[in-house]
Amino acid sequence: MKRKGKWVLTSILSLIFILLLGACSGNTSGEKVEVSGPDTKEDASSENLKLVHDGKLTFAMSGLLKPLNYKDNNELVGFDVEIGTEIAKRIGLEPNPVTNPWETINQGLKGNKYDVIIGSMTATEERLKQVDFSDPYYISGAQIFVAESNDAFQTTEDASGKKIGVMQASTHKEVAETMTDDVKGYPSEIYALQDLVPGRIDAVITDKIVGVSAINEQGLKIKLVGDVLNREEISVAINKNHDVLLEKINEAIAEMIADGTYEEISMKWFGLNIMEN
Structure with a gap:
């Protein structure tokens, strides 16, 4: 009698264990269940560009610096605009040029009003404390x-x-x-x-x-x-920790220079290659 009781108790415990195991798995089909954590893979489409507007490269300038950037019939035009447009296209983004008063243009960048500044800004040590800069897209002084x-x-x-x-x-x-x-x-x-x-x-x-x-x-x-007072490298300004976008911008600038597109844009606006100025 005791032996039979032990067998019954063992069977009941085994049945309870099986039921509990099935409830925890939540899978009644017999298929293997994979538990995955947060997706840490880089988004292949956006590549962590951290854009203000998806699919667009929004770049700022004063709009008052003819022929670099200015308005003609309410349309932003100029050398900076064409360079920014070409950079955007080479990254696979829609160009979105905007204006901002120059005296607050860095604040607008840090406040995420736009992705970058392509407005003839000189890369300086002081500004590097606040933002990062691309390779120069022209040389001046x-x-x-x-x-x-x-x-x-x-x-x-x-x-x-x-x-x-x-x-x-x-x-x-x-x-x-x-x-x-x-x-x-x-x-x-x-x-x-x-x-x-x-x-x-x-x-x-x-x-x-x-x-x-x-x-x-x-x-x-x-x-x-006289001559120029100092040599200045004019670059794209971008918020810090936007390394993927910065790399793409540098690649686009290098490609433009290598395939002759840059010189065509420069000759159109200045009659000379201002990367060599």
């Missing part, structure tokens, strides 16, 4: 411009005590402040250059390309003084 009739300003030494115009929040402001105590800020370098001929300011320090373009396109009666 600060240049002094004066009115054609101004023969009193012929060298950098003549800047002492003179009123020099610069664009607000630009690296040219720092250069001007080493030359004179009288520095006037403008929302656009074009506005500063236009103040030269009436004599409202004595000189302007701006990007050489901007000044030369103003002479060629607007017929401003201004001239260059």
